[in-house]
Amino acid sequence: MKMRIYLILMCVTFPVFGDVTNLELKEALAMLKEKNLEIKVAQFDAQMKQLESKLPMASRLGKIDATLGAMRSNDAGSVFGFKLQSREATFGDFGFSDFLSPPPDCASNILNCQPHDLNYPKARNHYLTKFTYSVPLFTGGKITQYSRIAHDMYEMSKIDKDKVVAQKVFETKKTFYDITLIENYINNLSKINNNISRLEDTVKEMTKEGFAIKTDLLEVQAHKAEAQSLLIQAKLNRDLAYQYLSFLLNNEVKSIKKIDEMAPLNMPTKDEIQNNSFDIQKALLGLQITENAVWIQRASFLPMIGGFAEYGSADNVIFNDFHNHDFYTIGLQASWNIFNGFADKINLEKAKLENLKTIDQVELAKSGTELKAKQLQTAALSAFEMTRSDEKSLAFASQVYENYLAKYKEGLSPVGDVLIKQSKELEALLKLLTDKNTYNAKVFELDSLTKKGEEQ
Numbered sequence: 001m002k003m004r005i006y007l008i009l010m011c012v013t014f015p016v017f018g019d020v021t022n023l024e025l026k027e028a029l030a031m032l033k034e035k036n037l038e039i040k041v042a043q044f045d046a047q048m049k050q051l052e053s054k055l056p057m058a059s060r061l062g063k064i065d066a067t068l069g070a071m072r073s074n075d076a077g078s079v080f081g082f083k084l085q086s087r088e089a090t091f092g093d094f095g096f097s098d099f100l101s102p103p104p105d106c107a108s109n110i111l112n113c114q115p116h117d118l119n120y121p122k123a124r125n126h127y128l129t130k131f132t133y134s135v136p137l138f139t140g141g142k143i144t145q146y147s148r149i150a151h152d153m154y155e156m157s158k159i160d161k162d163k164v165v166a167q168k169v170f171e172t173k174k175t176f177y178d179i180t181l182i183e184n185y186i187n188n189l190s191k192i193n194n195n196i197s198r199l200e201d202t203v204k205e206m207t208k209e210g211f212a213i214k215t216d217l218l219e220v221q222a223h224k225a226e227a228q229s230l231l232i233q234a235k236l237n238r239d240l241a242y243q244y245l246s247f248l249l250n251n252e253v254k255s256i257k258k259i260d261e262m263a264p265l266n267m268p269t270k271d272e273i274q275n276n277s278f279d280i281q282k283a284l285l286g287l288q289i290t291e292n293a294v295w296i297q298r299a300s301f302l303p304m305i306g307g308f309a310e311y312g313s314a315d316n317v318i319f320n321d322f323h324n325h326d327f328y329t330i331g332l333q334a335s336w337n338i339f340n341g342f343a344d345k346i347n348l349e350k351a352k353l354e355n356l357k358t359i360d361q362v363e364l365a366k367s368g369t370e371l372k373a374k375q376l377q378t379a380a381l382s383a384f385e386m387t388r389s390d391e392k393s394l395a396f397a398s399q400v401y402e403n404y405l406a407k408y409k410e411g412l413s414p415v416g417d418v419l420i421k422q423s424k425e426l427e428a429l430l431k432l433l434t435d436k437n438t439y440n441a442k443v444f445e446l447d448s449l450t451k452k453g454e455e456q
Contacts, residue, residue, distance in 0.1 A: 035250040042161040049157035056147035062135025074123035082126040085314040130312025140299030145292040163278045170448040177440045196224045216415040276450035283365035290355040297348040303336035376446040383439035390432035397425040
């Protein structure tokens with residue numbers, strides 16, 4: 001039986017913890033939204049804010065408290081009160097026995113007689129059970145405004161969650177493009193390393209035949225070591241990119257399906273920025289919150305009215321004959337602060353100023369987001385143009401290297417010139433990689449400014 005359970009668990013957990021190979025970008029984004037831990041944390045935060053948003057309206061329904069008290073006392077006032085609340089007080093509890101048959105020392109002045117039964121009662125148990133219901137009837141609109149603020153806070157938490165999702169989508173896409181770029185970079189570096197190896201073989205042959213000297217071979221080998229170092233570093237960076245992708249997806253990724261080296265550039269319009277920007281949407285919610293806060297402060301100048309009802313029973317035996325000892329109380333209470341040192345007026349003015357400040361913050365968010373979008377667009381276009389230039393430079397550097405290699409084989413150029421031209425080819429290749437990476441980063445950063453970028 002245990003063996004069967006073990007096999008079932010293995011079958012269930014294997015796909016979860018199994019390595020992912022040949023992963024497509026679309027699949028990665030779906031996996032990201034399902035498994036990324038930061039997104040899960042943001043979702044929990046939003047769920048908590050959703051629950052908190054229901055609290056203000058819950059107070060509108062009032063509350064019911066159940067109370068059970070148990071006491072024992074021989075205090076004259078307490079015992080008499082216990083009997084009254086239990087509806088069991090008798091004339092004897094007032095000391096009427098002494099009134100009807102006064103003791104000798106009281107016979108002459110009965111009014112000055114101290115009744116023994118009233119002043120020295122026997123100790124009594126008292127069990128009080130009651131239910132109390134209190135409800136706000138009028139709060140000047142405070143509950144409504146607090147409810148609206150709580151709802152806006154929930155909406156803000158959803159925007160925060162969407163912003164986290166957009167950021168993680170940005171990082172996942174960029175990592176996919178980074179891996180693709182570095183894979184192609186490794187392929188190109190490998191070709192260059194192969195060319196250096198062939199050049200090394202050529203120099204060895206020419207050294208044997210006396211057409212080259214030993215220092216030529218040493219120079220080529222030193223250059224080969226540098227190129228191999230670049231290749232090893234590139235492979236380590238690729239491994240690091242895979243580790244980061246695995247962290248984002250919360251699953252081990254061994255390989256991906258390569259995509260285009262450069263992402264498509266989306267140019268959001270002004271309306272798209274205004275309607276979908278995370279910062280602008282949060283600023284607008286903040287404006288609504290400050291407007292509701294003004295109304296809350298205005299409610300301080302209005303009366304507060306509440307109602308309550310109480311039902312219970314009291315006896316010297318717990319839960320004994322509840323109905324015959326029950327009681328009820330209902331009532332209303334109104335309170336109206338007339339003066340508190342102008343504190344309410346000061347708080348109202350402060351809330352109004354906060355609202356005015358938020359109006360400017362909304363405009364700042366709009367203009368700032370538009371400016372940032374334009375800056376990112378400009379940077380992306382600039383990097384795109386640089387890549388076009390880099391591709392031509394790389395093609396030219398490769399051709400120059402081939403020409404100098406041919407000249408070296410004919411004895412028309414020293415090996416140092418060949419290696420210099422190949423270094424130029426390596427520099428051009430590295431610059432092309434850097435500019436393509438910069439372009440992709442600006443594209444995805446631009447997409448992450450708005451909710452629309454999350455869907456692309």
